[in-house]
Amino acid sequence: xxxEELKTIISEILPNASFEETGEWLNIGLEAAxxxxxxxxxRNFESMPFNFLFCLTCVDWKTHFTxxxxxxxxxxxxxxxxxxxxxxxKPEIITVSDIWRGAELFEREVYDLFGVIFLEHPDLxxxxxxxxxxxxxxxxxxxxxxxxxKL
Amino acid sequence: MVEEIGKTAEGDLIxxxxxxxxxxxxxxxxxxxxxxxxxxxxxxxLGYIHRSIEKMCESLTYRQFIYTTSRMDYLSAHINNHACxxxxxxxxxxxxxxxxxxxxxxxxxxxxxxxxxxxxxAMAMDLGAFTPFFHAFRERETINDIMEETCGARLTxxxxxxxxxxxxxxxxxxxxxxxxxxxxxxxxxxxDELVTGNIIFQNRMKGVGVLSKEAAISFGVTxxxxxxxxxxxxxxxxxxxxxxxTLEFDExxxxxGDSFARYMVRLREMNESIKIIEQxxxxxxxxxxxxxxxxxxxxxKGEFYQRVETARGELGVYIVSxxxxxxxxxxxxxxxxxxxxxxxxxxxxxxxGDLIASMGTLDLVIPDIDR
Amino acid sequence: xxxxxxxxxxxxxxHIEEVPGGGIVLSKLDELVNWARxxxxxxxxxxxxxxxxxxxQVAGPxxxxxxxxxxxxxxxxxxxxxxxxxxxxxxxMAPVLKRLYDQMADPKYVIAMGACAISGGxxxxxxxxxxxxxxxxxxxxxxxxxxxxxxxxxxxxxxxxQDKIKMGMTREQMKSGL
Numbered sequence: 001x002x003x004e005e006l007k008t009i010i011s012e013i014l015p016n017a018s019f020e021e022t023g024e025w026l027n028i029g030l031e032a033a034x035x036x037x038x039x040x041x042x043r044n045f046e047s048m049p050f051n052f053l054f055c056l057t058c059v060d061w062k063t064h065f066t067x068x069x070x071x072x073x074x075x076x077x078x079x080x081x082x083x084x085x086x087x088x089x090k091p092e093i094i095t096v097s098d099i100w101r102g103a104e105l106f107e108r109e110v111y112d113l114f115g116v117i118f119l120e121h122p123d124l125x126x127x128x129x130x131x132x133x134x135x136x137x138x139x140x141x142x143x144x145x146x147x148x149x150k151l
Numbered sequence: 152m153v154e155e156i157g158k159t160a161e162g163d164l165i166x167x168x169x170x171x172x173x174x175x176x177x178x179x180x181x182x183x184x185x186x187x188x189x190x191x192x193x194x195x196x197l198g199y200i201h202r203s204i205e206k207m208c209e210s211l212t213y214r215q216f217i218y219t220t221s222r223m224d225y226l227s228a229h230i231n232n233h234a235c236x237x238x239x240x241x242x243x244x245x246x247x248x249x250x251x252x253x254x255x256x257x258x259x260x261x262x263x264x265x266x267x268x269x270x271x272x273a274m275a276m277d278l279g280a281f282t283p284f285f286h287a288f289r290e291r292e293t294i295n296d297i298m299e300e301t302c303g304a305r306l307t308x309x310x311x312x313x314x315x316x317x318x319x320x321x322x323x324x325x326x327x328x329x330x331x332x333x334x335x336x337x338x339x340x341x342x343d344e345l346v347t348g349n350i351i352f353q354n355r356m357k358g359v360g361v362l363s364k365e366a367a368i369s370f371g372v373t374x375x376x377x378x379x380x381x382x383x384x385x386x387x388x389x390x391x392x393x394x395x396x397t398l399e400f401d402e403x404x405x406x407x408g409d410s411f412a413r414y415m416v417r418l419r420e421m422n423e424s425i426k427i428i429e430q431x432x433x434x435x436x437x438x439x440x441x442x443x444x445x446x447x448x449x450x451x452k453g454e455f456y457q458r459v460e461t462a463r464g465e466l467g468v469y470i471v472s473x474x475x476x477x478x479x480x481x482x483x484x485x486x487x488x489x490x491x492x493x494x495x496x497x498x499x500x501x502x503x504g505d506l507i508a509s510m511g512t513l514d515l516v517i518p519d520i521d522r
Numbered sequence: 523x524x525x526x527x528x529x530x531x532x533x534x535x536x537h538i539e540e541v542p543g544g545g546i547v548l549s550k551l552d553e554l555v556n557w558a559r560x561x562x563x564x565x566x567x568x569x570x571x572x573x574x575x576x577x578x579q580v581a582g583p584x585x586x587x588x589x590x591x592x593x594x595x596x597x598x599x600x601x602x603x604x605x606x607x608x609x610x611x612x613x614x615m616a617p618v619l620k621r622l623y624d625q626m627a628d629p630k631y632v633i634a635m636g637a638c639a640i641s642g643g644x645x646x647x648x649x650x651x652x653x654x655x656x657x658x659x660x661x662x663x664x665x666x667x668x669x670x671x672x673x674x675x676x677x678x679x680x681x682x683x684q685d686k687i688k689m690g691m692t693r694e695q696m697k698s699g700l
Contacts, residue, residue, distance in 0.1 A: 023454055024241075051368050055456075055484040059471055070456070070467075070484075074368060074382070077389055102371030105492045128198035128521060129651065130614050137650050138206055144650050147613075151210055151647040170618055173567045173597045177574075178615060199615045200570050203649040210648045218644065225572040269575070288582035295579075306575055306670050518571045 001078050009048075010080070013041050025079045032084050036094045042082075043099050048073040050080065053096070056106035058114045060140050065091050065116065086116065095121040113138040163191065168506075170199045176273060176510075177517030188502050193495045201521040208481045213239050213313065213448040216481070221307040223483065224519035226266040227461040229258045232311040237392060238457040238468045239313040242450035250438040251315035252393045253431055257328075258298075258310065260424040264335075265294040266462035267421050274414075274511035275346050278355055283345050290335060297327045313448060315441035328432050335425065342418065356410040360497040360509030363408055370496070371489035374464025375420065376513050379413035381406045386460040400426050413512040449476055463487055463514055487519040535688075552690070559603075559629065560687040562591040563680075566602035568622065570609030573636035576670040577608045585673035590680060599625040604683070606676075607662075610638035610645060611653045623660045629694045631687070633679055634662045637669045644669065661693045 003021045010028065011017065017038070018029040030038055042050045055070035065086040072079050086093060095118040097104040107118045108127040115136035118124055126133065135142055164185040170178040178199035184192040204223065208216040220231040233255055240247065272287030295305045301321045302308035310317050346352050362372070367380045377384050385402045387395045403419045405412035450472040458467045464486025471480040490513050498506045535557050536549025569577055580587050587593065596602045599622045611619060623630070634656050637643030642654035656662060663686060666679045686692045 024456070053371055054373075054465070054489075055467055055469060055482065057469065057482040059480050068469075070469075074384075100371070101366075101369045102489050102492050105488060128201040130198070137203065142650075147650045147652075149647055149654075170615065171566075171568055171622060178570050199612065199618070200610060201612055201614070201651055202610055202645050203651050204645075206650065207645065207648045222572055222644070225575060269578075285583045288579065288584070292579070292582065292584045305672070306572060 001076065006078060006080065010042075013045060014038050023081075025081050028080060028082045030082060030084050032086060032093050035084055036096070038082075039096050039099055042071065048076045048078060051100075053100040053103055056103055056110070058110045058116060060114065060138065062140055064088050065114065067093060067110075067116070069096075091116040092119060093117075094119045097121060112136075115139070162186070173277075176515060179515065179517050179520075181506075183503075183506070185503075190498055190501055190503065190506060193498050193506065195491055195494060197491075197517075197521050199521070200518050202518075204522045205481055205483070208478060210477060212476050213450065213478070216478070217312070218307075218309050220483070221309060222518065223485065223522060224461060224463065224466070224487070224516050225306060226269060226516060227262050227463070228307050229255075229262040229310065230459055230461045231466060232309060233259060234457055234459040234461075234466050234468045236311045236313050237459065238455050238470055239448065239450065241457055242453070242455045242470065242472065243313070243444070243448065245314065245442055245444065247315055247442055248439045249394075249436045251440050251442070253435050254316050254320060254440065255311060256393055256395070256398075257428060257431055257435075258302075258316075260427050261294055261297065261328075263424050263462045264421050265291050267417050268294075270417065270462075270514050271342065271346070274514075275352075277507050277511045278352060280346070280352075283342075286338070286341060286345070290331075290338065293331050293334065297324065297331065300324070300327070312441070314444040315439070317441075319440045320435075325432060325435075328428065332425065332429065332432075339422075347415075347418070353411065355504065355508050356414060356512070359410045359501065359505045360512065361407070361409045362493060362497050366493065366496060367408075370493040372464070372493055373489065374461070374486050374514075375416045376413055376464065376490050376493075378403060379405050379416045379512075380408035384465065386458050386465050390458060392457070392459065398427055398430055410508050410512040417514075447476060449474065450478075458484075461486060463516065463519065464490060483522055485519045485522060487515050487517070491515055491520055553688070556688045556690060560684040563603045563631070563683070564594045564596050564601065565592055566599055566605045566622070566626070567595050567597050568605055568607065568619075570607075570611070570615065571638070573608035573638070573670045576673055576676065577606060577635070580673045580676050585677060587677060587680065590677075590684070592680060599623075600627060602626060603629070604631045604633060606633045606635055607639040607656045608635045610643065611656050611659065612651050613653060614651070616653050616659050619656070619659050628698075629692075631664075631683060631692055631694065632656075632660055632662045633664045633666065633683060635666045635676060635679070636671060637667060640665050640667065663692050 003026045006026050007019050016034060020027040050071040050073050052072040052074050054072055057068050059066045065088055067084045067086060069082040084093060095107055107121060110116050111124055112126045112128050113136060166183050166185060168181040168183060170180045180196040182194045183190055204219050208219060217232050217235045220235050221228040224231055268287045268291045272284040275283035298308055299305050301324055302310040362380045364381045367377045367382050373384050381404055383404060388402050400423045403416050405416055452472060452474045454471050456467060456469045458465050466486055467484035469482040470478050473479045498509055535553040536547050538545045539548055579585060634640050639656040642652050645652045646654060664679045664683050666675055668675055
């Protein structure tokens with residue numbers, strides 16, 4: 001299904017979303033406050049349930065963070081990308097690990113490397129770094145003169 | 152090391168498996184809570200091989216970052232490089248010559264067979280049999296010789312570059328691959344006789360580690376682990392890339408979802424790869440092996456995602472570019488990360504021996520998970 | 523300085539003196555002990571990343587290291603003699619490596635295999651979590667360059683370690699004054 005048709009179908013169930021069709025897949029922009037009910041609507045949509053979350057990541061744009069969720073429907077094979085903007089001083093968003101269970105480890109990794117707090121996550125701890133690590137390495141302003149040798 | 156580190160008041164044991172352990176295929180640390188010998192909870196601890204590849208790639212150019220992905224999932228090194236090269240080509244919008252596409256698919260399928268061979272040998276060794284290890288490595292050495300003659304290295308060959316492949320095939324390539332095909336067809340029945348038909352292996356794997364179809368989709372499991380539960384997710388069929396839409400091969404699906412189903416899916420996938428190689432080995436087109444590209448590559452501003460089917464599942468490369476010579480953010484969606492997240496769900500209520508069998512059939516490579 | 527010529531052979535270090543009623547074996551005890559130790563080194567199964575696959579290939583049928591007495595690879599450090607560090611060491615893994623080395627019984631030897639274990643390798647610049655060389659953690663006897671090194675290179679390193687033991691030049695022997 002092409003991006004325009006997807007846009008007409010999805011704008012019926014998500015009235016507050018902003019759409020962008022310049023990339024390969026349809027990009028949907030949402031606010032952090034209505035992310036959880038939009039996620040539930042996308043997951044339980046009858047004609048094309050987006051039941052497969054295949055990538056969850058975060059991008060640091062120096063003034064704000066953007067959470068990026070890649071979703072796919074196993075019945076119709078359509079792909080969409082959902083983006084949620086977060087404030088850089090207090091990055092918080094609600095978890096989706098009870099909707100798509102694979103998101104639990106993805107969200108722990110984003111917390112570990114970026115410092116984004118996921119509300120109501122069952123077990124939010126550091127995953128890849130040691131428990132006493134200070135700082136969030138993948139942020140653009142991370143400085144580590146002891147370990148990192150600049151090229 | 153398996154050591155006892157504590158007992159809770161109800162009589163539960165909390166035990167470490169790893170990080171240095173012969174059966175975890177890398178450095179995976181599992182903390183399991185046991186009641187007698189029945190497992191109540193499995194908690195994986197990662198990060199013992201976290202080499203900060205994503206941060207490192209932000210300071211390497213688009214031609215340089217490909218070598219780091221060979222070291223991520225080193226058993227399907229060609230396929231990882233292929234994914235990176237495809238993403239960069241998608242961003243630049245260049246066409247690859249037909250000869251380069253056929254060479255890439257041939258190398259991918261040979262790598263898939265080599266990876267499944269090692270999986271088979273190592274899994275049989277985990278369950279206690281040492282002989283299949285040597286049978287598997289005999290075939291794997293033949294493939295390593297083929298790779299070494301053409302690409303120059305046995306394990307981490309950086310052969311796929313944006314635009315095609317790095318150099319042309321060696322003149323002996325077709326002869327060696329045809330020898331390998333005859334050797335393989337003579338020996339594949341040994342695999343079934345040694346392991347598949349053995350009553351001990353069947354009892355250890357049937358009914359063990361059952362993963363239902365809905366759970367597989369919810370956890371994001373891909374690859375042979377999901378195809379053993381009936382989820383159709385082969386990227387070569389659903390979102391074909393290169394010339395896969397012109398080739399004839401089947402997608403193997405089983406419905407039971409237990410360890411034996413995942414095992415049979417991988418064994419039959421080796422035969423499908425042999426079919427693909429046979430279709431291509433006599434019809435390699437003539438022409439260039441690399442498209443003309445500039446010396447310094449610059450991707451336009453935007454985001455690009457490309458997925459390929461590795462031996463473990465779906466690998467995705469997500470590049471966010473700001474128009475410079477180095478990427479702004481790279482994310483590798485690795486198949487092992489999602490496959491590991493279902494380990495707790497499938498091993499509850501079983502015994503420790505079942506945990507080893509389930510982990511063996513999920514085929515985890517830990518540097519792929521930790522990146 | 524260790525000379526690069528092959529000064530040691532694999533023959534039994536001693537000779538048999540013929541006396542009436544049989545023969546007497548005459549040898550230096552140190553040389554006899556070193557000869558016996560070098561021909562049965564048991565490695566610990568320790569592989570963190572890609573070099574581990576080349577290590578498994580050396581244990582396979584084509585490049586066979588059981589010809590030299592290395593076949594019995596033990597999983598527990600209490601029963602192993604040599605630890606082959608095959609792979610990258612990161613900050614989280616370094617205390618585990620130190621603990622394994624401490625648990626091994628004397629005499630113990632260490633081989634650093636691959637570029638990552640020698641100096642951090644391809645992960646040297648711009649990484650925040652890689653230990654730049656395993657010899658920041660434990661003392662190393664033999665270094666093998668390569669990424670990954672060929673199986674023949676690993677066999678050459680094992681033979682070099684055997685020569686070092688027979689000459690009495692490993693860190694263990696120099697430390698204890700043998």
